[in-house]
Amino acid sequence: MQVVDLDELKRSGVLWRGRRGQPDPGRLLPSGWEVLDELLGGGWPRAALVEVLSEAHQGLPLLLPLLVRLSTRPRWLVWVAPPYVPYAPALAARGVQVERLLLVHEVSGGQSLWAAEQALKSGACGVVLAWPRQLQTAQLRRLQLAAEEGDCVAILFRPVRAAQQASPAALRLRVCPVPSGLEVEVLKRRGGWGGDSCIVPVGTEPMPDAVPAAAGPATPCILRPGS
Amino acid sequence: MLWLALYFPQLLIEVFARGRQQAGALAIVEPSGGREQVSRCNGAAQAYGIRPGLALPAALALCAGLAVQRRDRAREQRALDELALWAYQFSPRISFEPSLLLLEIGASLRLFGGLPRLLDTVQRELGQIGYSVQHALAMTATAAGLLARNRPGCQVSTRGALREALAALPLACLTRDPVTRDLVRHIGLDSIADVLALPRPELARRSGPQLPQLLDRLLGEAPDPRPEWHPPQHFSQTIELLGEIGQTTALLFPARRLMVALCGFLRGLGGGAQRLQWTLLHRDHPETRFGQGLLEPSRDPDHMLEVLRERVERLQLPAPVVAIGLRVDDWLAFEECNRDLLGGSGPDGPSGRDHALLERLANRLGGQCVRGLRCHADHRPEHAWRLCAPGEPGAADTAPVQQGRAQPLWLLPQPRPLQVHQSVPQYGGPLRLEDLPERIEAGWWDGFDVTRDYFVAHSRAGERLWVFHDRRGDGWYLHGVFM
Numbered sequence: 001m002q003v004v005d006l007d008e009l010k011r012s013g014v015l016w017r018g019r020r021g022q023p024d025p026g027r028l029l030p031s032g033w034e035v036l037d038e039l040l041g042g043g044w045p046r047a048a049l050v051e052v053l054s055e056a057h058q059g060l061p062l063l064l065p066l067l068v069r070l071s072t073r074p075r076w077l078v079w080v081a082p083p084y085v086p087y088a089p090a091l092a093a094r095g096v097q098v099e100r101l102l103l104v105h106e107v108s109g110g111q112s113l114w115a116a117e118q119a120l121k122s123g124a125c126g127v128v129l130a131w132p133r134q135l136q137t138a139q140l141r142r143l144q145l146a147a148e149e150g151d152c153v154a155i156l157f158r159p160v161r162a163a164q165q166a167s168p169a170a171l172r173l174r175v176c177p178v179p180s181g182l183e184v185e186v187l188k189r190r191g192g193w194g195g196d197s198c199i200v201p202v203g204t205e206p207m208p209d210a211v212p213a214a215a216g217p218a219t220p221c222i223l224r225p226g227s
Numbered sequence: 228m229l230w231l232a233l234y235f236p237q238l239l240i241e242v243f244a245r246g247r248q249q250a251g252a253l254a255i256v257e258p259s260g261g262r263e264q265v266s267r268c269n270g271a272a273q274a275y276g277i278r279p280g281l282a283l284p285a286a287l288a289l290c291a292g293l294a295v296q297r298r299d300r301a302r303e304q305r306a307l308d309e310l311a312l313w314a315y316q317f318s319p320r321i322s323f324e325p326s327l328l329l330l331e332i333g334a335s336l337r338l339f340g341g342l343p344r345l346l347d348t349v350q351r352e353l354g355q356i357g358y359s360v361q362h363a364l365a366m367t368a369t370a371a372g373l374l375a376r377n378r379p380g381c382q383v384s385t386r387g388a389l390r391e392a393l394a395a396l397p398l399a400c401l402t403r404d405p406v407t408r409d410l411v412r413h414i415g416l417d418s419i420a421d422v423l424a425l426p427r428p429e430l431a432r433r434s435g436p437q438l439p440q441l442l443d444r445l446l447g448e449a450p451d452p453r454p455e456w457h458p459p460q461h462f463s464q465t466i467e468l469l470g471e472i473g474q475t476t477a478l479l480f481p482a483r484r485l486m487v488a489l490c491g492f493l494r495g496l497g498g499g500a501q502r503l504q505w506t507l508l509h510r511d512h513p514e515t516r517f518g519q520g521l522l523e524p525s526r527d528p529d530h531m532l533e534v535l536r537e538r539v540e541r542l543q544l545p546a547p548v549v550a551i552g553l554r555v556d557d558w559l560a561f562e563e564c565n566r567d568l569l570g571g572s573g574p575d576g577p578s579g580r581d582h583a584l585l586e587r588l589a590n591r592l593g594g595q596c597v598r599g600l601r602c603h604a605d606h607r608p609e610h611a612w613r614l615c616a617p618g619e620p621g622a623a624d625t626a627p628v629q630q631g632r633a634q635p636l637w638l639l640p641q642p643r644p645l646q647v648h649q650s651v652p653q654y655g656g657p658l659r660l661e662d663l664p665e666r667i668e669a670g671w672w673d674g675f676d677v678t679r680d681y682f683v684a685h686s687r688a689g690e691r692l693w694v695f696h697d698r699r700g701d702g703w704y705l706h707g708v709f710m
Binding site: 055056057058059060061064074076082083084085086087088089090091092093098099100101102103104105106107111114115118119122123124125176177178179182202 | 580581583584585587588591592595596597598599600601602603608611612613614617618619620634635636637638639640685688689690691707708709710
């Protein structure tokens with residue numbers, strides 16, 4: 001029996017993979033990780049809600065290149081109710097301009113949702129990262145609408161059990177630490193299929209060189225950890 | 228010289244009713260001949276057939292729910308003083324008459340983009356502060372006041388036109404001095420035109436010197452000195468609410484009236500306010516005080532109101548409110564022109580949106596919950612970062628000192644002790660430590676002395692953790708998370 005390698009078929013382009021054409025590149029923000037961009041069809045969806053599901057608040061390193069790039073713009077990077085303290089020296093060492101960080105902490109669950117919604121709607125934020133405790137589907141929808149209104153990426157870090165809940169998010173990922181980095185599985189993607197996964201080599205030493213902070217705001221700084 | 232007279236025909240009523248969006252039937256009474264008599268009433272009261280001059284019992288018989296207030300002249304004067312504070316933005320020369328403000332605007336017309344725009348601003352803002360107004364313009368203050376009361380909207384700028392405009396007015400408007408009025412009535416003089424037609428010396432001989440002097444001032448033929456008015460350095464005004472308000476959102480309406488008045492005052496001084504102090508008075512309860520902070524000095528009432536809305540929504544009222552007061556003790560220089568010229572930093576520009584968001588969050592959640600982060604030059608991880616005001620740039624010497632080594636993205640607020648089994652730290656099973664710990668020894672100078680070996684550790688669940696071995700206390704601690 002002839003064995004056909006699936007990856008070979010994908011590479012040669014003879015396999016129709018059921019994607020609805022290329023999404024509009026203007027609607028996507030390159031993630032800075034080549035494998036992840038490929039998985040997501042080009043990058044993070046812009047002005048939309050993204051859910052990152054994990055066992056223990058994992059997944060932040062996936063966003064680092066995006067944070068680095070967005071922090072060169074005069075927009076806030078908002079962290080709503082993070083589980084621990086974002087370690088400023090580490091963020092700075094990786095190229096994030098920490099003065100663009102806006103930390104909303106020590107607030108109740110309702111207040112944190114309200115703050116996330118306000119930040120998304122305001123048009124003053126590049127990205128809103130939130131670690132909500134509990135969310136109703138209606139609240140997710142509000143956040144999705146707010147993200148569209150303010151042209152802002154909303155990233156919600158949620159426990160894996162939230163996968164049971166219906167969600168209007170444009171992208172839903174499950175991440176899981178593995179020895180070589182973070183394994184990312186697409187549970188849902190607008191304009192694409194779920195089920196694919198990849199391993200993003202976050203945290204493998206040495207760390208990718210930090211983009212110098214003086215690299216001018218107009219230059220998109222994308223980390224290429226693989227290179 | 229050009230005087231703008233602003234006459235407030237409803238001042239008697241509005242000093243009581245302006246705190247409410249919709250006031251019910253209200254009558255102002257004054258004692259007259261030993262009994263209370265309605266001297267002014269609002270539209271809602273007129274709908275019941277109540278008219279000025281009606282005795283109070285008769286008015287109450289027509290409308291049982293009529294709110295009655297005794298006329299309060301002190302309060303009317305206070306209202307005029309407060310209006311002068313607002314009007315100071317248009318002119319530094321302000322003068323008072325009963326229910327009337329006089330502003331010399333000849334010098335500032337161009338600044339405000341011409342007369343139509345100025346009048347537009349004046350009427351709009353007075354409406355927002357809660358007073359209806361009749362205006363008139365003339366070369367003399369006395370004439371402007373007279374015209375504002377009797378021929379609202381009249382604008383004269385030449386002597387001929389002034390004479391003409393005044394001529395048709397009955398003499399009774401000009402002076403209430405009974406001697407003069409009797410005298411002129413007995414000679415058969417009805418209107419101002421009649422008096423003006425008489426030779427001035429003859430008139431003086433018949434009526435005494437007062438009337439001719441008044442006419443001279445009216446026409447600008449004699450000086451019309453008026454006491455100079457100086458604005459106070461603080462803003463403190465109160466609106467009584469004609470009844471009680473139990474809902475916090477209903478307070479926004481009178482609050483906005485106060486804000487418009489405040490912003491006029493601030494424009495007059497060329498300043499902006501950053502700290503607003505609100506006082507809510509209750510009938511049987513100590514007053515409620517709260518502050519409203521702004522990130523930047525402002526004199527935009529809409530912006531202030533937005534911020535107040537967030538603040539007020541989480542306010543717990545101990546009792547219904549009967550009056551609301553606003554006080555601003557200090558104001559700061561404000562560069563509005565610079566902002567406009569630069570563009571983009573107005574309320575819709577990116578930095579304007581920035582500030583709007585920060586204010587909104589800080590006012591609702593409290594400033595301690597909305598912070599920025601910066602690095603701090605210290606080798607000890609718990610001292611290597613600081614909370615700061617959002618957007619505050621780190622100073623040059625606060626650049627991170629630990630370069631080129633594995634640092635976790637997350638730091639635990641406190642190092643968490645780890646269990647140790649057979650001298651291996653445990654975290655959901657034994658931790659696998661990477662080689663080459665990093666030793667941090669610092670802090671002997673400030674009493675927080677540490678000697679630690681930091682390791683990157685892998686848990687059984689695949690997590691990468693930052694743990695340290697305390698060489699003093701010989702314990703293991705979890706201090707950071709990489710993923």
